[in-house]
Amino acid sequence: MRSELKELLEKCAICPRNCMVNRFDGKTGYCRTDEGLNVASVCIHRGEEPVISGSYGIVNVFFSHCNLQCIYCQNHQISDNKASISSELDDNELIADEIIRLLDTGPEALGFVSPSHMVPQMISLIEGLQARGRRPVVVYNSNGYDSVATLRMIENYVDVYLPDFKYSENELAREYSSAPGYFETASAALREMYRQKGSTLIVSDKGYAQQGLVIRHLVLPGHLSNTCGVLKFIAEEISPNIHISLMSQYYPVPGVLGHKLLGRALIEEEYREAVSCFNEYGFHKGWLQGLDSTTSYRPDFVFDHPFEH
DSSP states (O other), X not given: OOHHHHHHHHTTOSSTTOOOOOTTTTOOOTTOOOSSOOEEEEEEEOOSOHHHHTTTOEEEEEESXXXXXXXTOTTHHHHOTTSOOOOTTOOHHHHHHHHHHHHTTSOOEEEEESOTTOHHHHHHHHHHHHHTTOOOEEEEEOOSOOOHHHHHHTTTXXXXXXXXXXXXXXXXXXXXXXXXXXXXXXHHHHHHHHHHHOSOOEEOTTSOEEEEEEEEEEOOTTOHHHHHHHHHHIIIIIOTTSEEEEEOOOOOOGGGTTOTTTXXXXXXXXXXXXXXXXXXXXXXXXXXXXXXXXXXXXXXXXXXXXXXX
């Protein structure tokens, strides 16, 4: 790892938590990860948006732990900061070997999932691939709780930003994701991503996004006002020309079973109203989901391929 990347981990302010711990000396901050690669899984995923998955899927690198702790997270098996981290995927060359092996089956894109707390490690992997002559389209798939300073640092490494914009209501962010000030932090991050990429999404003849920005929003049951607030902000404060992925795939994971609002899937009327907000604010590029998607995106990281088991 280059010295400047190492310095970022010695007094960690990579994400908005600004824990300022030295991840080399056994101390860990909010995410409870050290200086290692902390990769939970490397696999081909065919369930992303069409321009992200393309015809062959995307090679996704899933990092362990997260700088958010969403109580409804579908990746809770690997994102829970209280869980231990497997060290099986903690060698740069071995991970690069696996990425290259999967890229050689057809995908053009390499996605980094939950990278906000692992940016130096992500850069190290990208530079390792470049040293071996491989330059896949790099997709930064984050929860939106990103540092603007860090985003500026990775501008020349990332081709496509694929952030979530989870909350327009900070009370929900605090209660559901332990993320005080999420709205202000994520909105600043989105502005920076938009500054870098604009609203034009460049797509290859094979169907892959090559450059651009796609913003995801997961509609939560019982929280239409949150969804409409998210869409209103993007349309009025950034651009209605951005590609939006309005997701209906929410399903209750074990941690929220019995929750008064999050303990069930969406109903048709809720998603229909969310789509009405999408149209009301003038969005005309992006993707909607059918309600049957709630049964289609349920990873199990016990398996080598969490999405095909």
